[in-house]
Amino acid sequence: GSDQPDRLRLAVQKKGRLADDTFDLLKKCGLTMSQSKNRLYARVEQLPIDILLVRDDDIPALVAGGASDLGIVGGNVFEEERAAGRLGDNVPMVVPLGFSKCRLCIALPKETIYSAPKDMAGMRIATSYPALTEAWLNENGVEGARTVVMNGAHEIAPRLGVADAVCDIVSTGGTLDANGLAVAETIYRSEALFIGGPLDGRKAEIAEALRLRIEGVQRSADAKYVMLNAPRDAVDAIAAVLPAADQPTILELAGQSDKVAVHTVCREEVVWEQLEKLRKLGASAILVLDIDKMLA
Ligand code: ATP
Ligand code: MG
Structure with missing residues (x-):
């Protein structure tokens, strides 16, 4: 691992939908890495930064716990961890990045009659976002609904009889449609976030240098x-x-x-x-x- 105190750690998704956009951003920031992406670490050549290559789900906790100084993660994952109370106040910097956009939606079987949130009263909702789902149910005064945590294949839960609805990331809606489901509510609009824990000294300076480069890339995008x-x-x-x-x-x-x-x-x-x-x-x-x- 990197135990040099002066090298900043940035946790990013190793492989997946977020990873491609993240590496693209780092490249536009003028950063190149000395190691292949299938290792645990990659060393940035231009700034004293080590890239941690991890599962996206682990990024918020790594940053909140201080194992990584910075991270790039989907708002859906970050806000779920925060809503679940697992991050405390340990992530003061959150900069929206404008890519990896997706929606977190509650979907119901097409034959379910739905006009307003109260129609979800008493439903079991299959999701891997229980904290965000429950927060939405509370805010909308839905009574007696509860979440059933599943880590994948939510869309088959209603047919299996283990849930009445699902709450999951939707991009085109094709998967929902193929399973006889339709979007009832969009509960969260997600994009990638640049997150950071409290830093001082040399590390704060490196983090600020990276933040300014990201800002420069964003400003020139359109x-x-x-x-x-x-x-x-x-x-x-x-x-x-x-x-x-x-x-x-x-x-x-x-x-x-x-x-x-x-x-x-x-x-x-x-x-x-x-x-x-x-x-x-x-x-x-x-x-x-x-x-x-x-x-x-
Ligand atoms: P990991 O192996 O790192 O846990 P994963 O399977 O959980 O990966 P991916 O499918 O790679 O996750 O998605 C990572 C993130 O990309 C999601 O949490 C979300 O923020 C974003 N994302 C998901 N679907 C889309 C989409 N259709 N378009 C753009 N961004 C998306
Ligand atoms: Mg994941």
């Missing part, structure tokens, strides 16, 4: 560099169309007095409808370029 030519008198109208744009740079066009070049950074996604509006306002030679990195 941002575009837009260049276009425009009639000089349409510049204000054109600037108003561009989403979350900085003050544009206006450049002379050689040999043209009535037209200028406009360059600007848009901090939100630029959609086709906006480009069509720009055309109508007289813009031409419109270029929308990806931005690789951005520091404020």
